[in-house]
Amino acid sequence: MTAKETISFVYVTYIQSTPEKVFEAITRPDLARRYWGHENVSDWKPGSRWEHIRANDDRTVELVGKVVEVTPPKRLVMTWTNASQEADPDSYSRVTFDIEEYEDMVRLTVAHDDLLAGGGMAKGVSKGWPLVLSSLKSFLETGRALDVFAKPKAA
Template sequence: MADKPSFVYVTYIESSPEAVWRALTDADLSAAYWGHSNVSDWQPGSAWEHRRTDGSGIADVVGTVVESVPPLRLVTTWAAPDEEPVRSEPSRVTFDVQPYGEIVRLTVTHEELADAAERDEAASGWAAVLSNLKTFVETGAPLPQEPWLVP
């Protein structure tokens, strides 16, 4: 059986690992640059949700915290809520936050994707979100236009 597709994105951020970790795990901060709040207690085995910020409380992505080593590593499963399972296992996202001299090297690995089309969608989404995260952490404000909304 062929390996399932994966996607890896690396970016460098003028910040500390602690600030990047907070941006990834604090519901208010993630809402500011992602358009969704990442909600969990971030303990291994705990549930997490990627909730809309429109007041509906709807989660577009749900999963489980697999590994949490603040401020250096976060591993979560990702699945769509309330849908028939498309696959037997959810995809998996790993955030590796590493000091890199006076900056941070953030590596995001999205694994166990269903197919090449899902990998392409993930690649587009992660590029937009992580560009906005980088800008937000470095400047205190997100990009003036949400990059995922540009046609």
């Protein structure tokens, strides 16, 4: 049996905010909806299920996982997979949010690892995280989020 080849992505951004506000923006469904277009729903206790629910009329559960570690407002670790692949243990990756004070701002590091190399999830998150984190930054600093569903203009 061959071990699966995995890859990781790490994104770092600096946000003019507080650790508490950044942590809340990630974990409160009403805030995540505003900059992510999805709600992150859980009781945020280790071992609990979390769901990433599309904030539209059909409320589609797109991603699911388990909360691995929670240390508000400094760290959140959770597993992550497409809802359609929930039964496949090999489909899960892991996301870690590290939130630290950095003078009068926050340094947010998002590490997404254990991604199947060349897989659809790896391709999706390599484009998705930069946009979501930029939108989070804009939202917390200005009150206005980016359109995370925007598409590139045709040349």
